[in-house]
Amino acid sequence: MKDPIDYKILQKFALGKYSLKDFKLVSRWFEDKSNEADLKIAIQQHWYKFSEDFSGNEKDLTSVLNQLKQKIAKERPVVVVLFRKKIQKFYTRVAAILLLPLILYSVYSTFQKVPAPEISSLIEIVSPHGARTHFHLPDGSQGWLNSGSRLKYATGFLKNRNIELIGEAWFDITHDDKIPFIVSTTNLDVQVLGTKFNVAAFPDEKVTEVVLQEGKVKVNGYNGLFTVDMKPDEKFTYDKDLQSGTIQTVNAEQFSSWKDGLLVFRNEPLSEVLKRIGRWYNVEFVLNDPEIAKLRYRATFQEEQIEEVIRLISLTAPISYSLNKREMGDDGVFKKRIITIQRKI
């Protein structure tokens, strides 16, 4: 039995003004398979007319999004494992088939003179903790390497302009249409033709940041996870735990001011301020008060002693600090100095 859908009753139902009679009708439309197409059309009309303006009365769906993120994040490793297993199986078979010819070939080749392959060696630039290093690359590009960071590239650099970064660096890249310059980090690649930008990819931090000062860059996640085209004065932040990125408009110069010996903070939370100061002076901060971590700062420091910097910060916020003595590790090397921050009582 197919009964026609009364759009008015359906609308009244959606608005919450309906009787038992209406409810029975609506239930029948929903249940009856033969009505499905008509019902879909009726409800689709409602969907397109449905107002997107909830007059600020938004439902908090953050927990739904967080659950989704977890589910999505879980999805990936499973796929990888299956893939590897398959490959292994496949290669075992291939290996078995290829083994004999391979033995024959190796016997053959030992009696032949094989030219030695071109040796490709790695060049590494290291900037020790508490120091900044200026570097020049074979293609004319140059830049600064921040405290506790390193750059690596192979001798074939001019052919592919590929460089690996661990930590933070500011680049001023020489323009070359034919060979893009690629900075590889643990979680993403930054691909450029010629431009100025800053990359911060410290292995112990969960976010990787790219700040573009001039020109154009393309940021590529691994395995095609994402591709983002950046414009000047934008900051792209990739969170490896959440596997998600955000783009913000920023003042790009502020993020590279470290290369000029300046520490610039513009309306940044104390947690961020301390992270950067810690990297700069090679000290470790302990801050267990989440309320204090949110305090916002605006400050510029230039070539100051760590004690002076932390004293200035404590003057402008309700915090006190204690400088601990540096401890000797098991290996006889001094550990990082630890500075504890607490709420001023």
Place this chain on the structure above:
Amino acid sequence: MKNEQSYTEQELISLLRSGSQFAFERLFENYSQKLYRFSLSYLKSETESEEIVQDVFLKLWENRDKLRNETSFQSYLFTIAFNDIRKHFNKKARDERYRTEILEFLSDENPAIETNPDFETLVIKLESLIDQMPDRRKEIFRKRKQEGKSVKDIAIEMYISPKTVENQITEAMNYLKKEFGKDLISGLLFFYVFLD
């Protein structure tokens, strides 16, 4: 968010197709509220509507490679939502069946029950009346009406005679009839005063 660069929907969709979680989150921001409100208008349940939002977006992610372009995105989203809402709705209607059956039975005597435009309030009233019954009667009544067990099975389960079960159910129904009769006078007054 003010600071975030605004992508066009087309860009977001092609980003999503290549597996961008960033694009996924932007699309969630753009559509989750609408989807939630829309589901709520049919399912009348906040938890179930949240489930719909989660389900639809999870399916969107799983089928991201099948996405085509902007024009079909809205209808694609709707199609997943519609199928989900339909499933939930049917399950709900089945769970509600005993309530509608009781109300229908009561409307034989009071036809106004069937046309009263505030079905939701009637259901709440019915539940609270059932809740106010003496414990034993309530238990028997729920086993019979809500769980659909036979008089005989209830009698065996509760170590009582089938006659007792029947008596308790008759008592319960009479009580509901009486209470709804009372309420309907004030209830109808309420609707005539406040509606229109």
